[in-house]
Amino acid sequence: MPGQHTPPMPELPEVETIVRALRAPLIGRTFTGLQSDWPRHCALPPLEEMQQRIAGQQVAAISRRGKFLIFELSSGDALIIHLRMSGHLAVVPTDQPRHRHDHTIFQLAPLPGEVPHELRFRDQRKFGRIYLVGDPNEILDGLGPEPLDDSFTLPEFEANLRGRKRVIKSLLLDQSFLAGVGNIYADEALYYAGVRPTRKSDTLTPEEMAALYDSIRRVLNMGIEREGASIDLYLKPDGSKGDMQNAVAVYGRAGRPCLKCGTPIERITLNGRGTHFCPACQK
DNA sequence: ACCGGAGCCTGTTAGC
DNA sequence: TGCTAACAGGCTCCGG
Numbered sequence: 410m411p412g413q414h415t416p417p418m419p420e421l422p423e424v425e426t427i428v429r430a431l432r433a434p435l436i437g438r439t440f441t442g443l444q445s446d447w448p449r450h451c452a453l454p455p456l457e458e459m460q461q462r463i464a465g466q467q468v469a470a471i472s473r474r475g476k477f478l479i480f481e482l483s484s485g486d487a488l489i490i491h492l493r494m495s496g497h498l499a500v501v502p503t504d505q506p507r508h509r510h511d512h513t514i515f516q517l518a519p520l521p522g523e524v525p526h527e528l529r530f531r532d533q534r535k536f537g538r539i540y541l542v543g544d545p546n547e548i549l550d551g552l553g554p555e556p557l558d559d560s561f562t563l564p565e566f567e568a569n570l571r572g573r574k575r576v577i578k579s580l581l582l583d584q585s586f587l588a589g590v591g592n593i594y595a596d597e598a599l600y601y602a603g604v605r606p607t608r609k610s611d612t613l614t615p616e617e618m619a620a621l622y623d624s625i626r627r628v629l630n631m632g633i634e635r636e637g638a639s640i641d642l643y644l645k646p647d648g649s650k651g652d653m654q655n656a657v658a659v660y661g662r663a664g665r666p667c668l669k670c671g672t673p674i675e676r677i678t679l680n681g682r683g684t685h686f687c688p689a690c691q692k
Numbered sequence: 693a694c695c696g697g698a699g700c701c702t703g704t705t706a707g708c
Numbered sequence: 709t710g711c712t713a714a715c716a717g718g719c720t721c722c723g724g
Contacts, residue, residue, distance in 0.1 A: 449700090575694065
């Protein structure tokens, strides 16, 4: 269970929020260098090669795919970052003291008349990964559909569900089935759909599939709205963040009353993941 | 196709 | 009070 001082796990909404926050300070800027006290952040290529290759590259666009951030560089290369458990990205003045967990720093060419800034990758758990590749597909290939894209329709969701026989929550967490949903939003979506996380995916009724499709998109959009309200916090170093607990119905609420019926929320372990649900509302 | 477990990390917490 | 061990969690890899 995340304590009050632990920022929320970056899932799709958090990554989307960071992407939006980074566009203004980063687009058009040029990387001059890269330094790291945790070389394993650089998954491909290795740190030294990445240092040489990124220098002089300019940020042309920033986007997201699932939980990956994608920085399109003017050379055609793509810088791709996955925040995993505890990653954060922020553009801050270089004279601002670095945080203990600021492990990897992207240096930026200074703008005339401005104090120098740099992009800092803070990552307490050190699970984050950075890639610098010519073709983004090299990294993003196996990802499933984007849940918020117009092309992700209920019929497509139903079609993808067809023939699968898995515990439904495991499917939602499978990034090749659906991109961007993590533990928190999976629990939340299943709660609003009234579906138990333990249900086999091939037992869902058409009504439940539709409800789940809707609630996945609803909780992700809610997350983006909520994070968006606290967007500037990402640019500050103190790490304090939005009011997650007020917006969450089941995740981390084991033993506390269901918001709909008052029944205590149950917590189980499912495929190694903490899983929360209302035993009365979710069938 | 699907599941379970180990491993990667470290701050927090439960247990002694 | 102070120590240690367990735990959490996204993802990958391995074995069943």
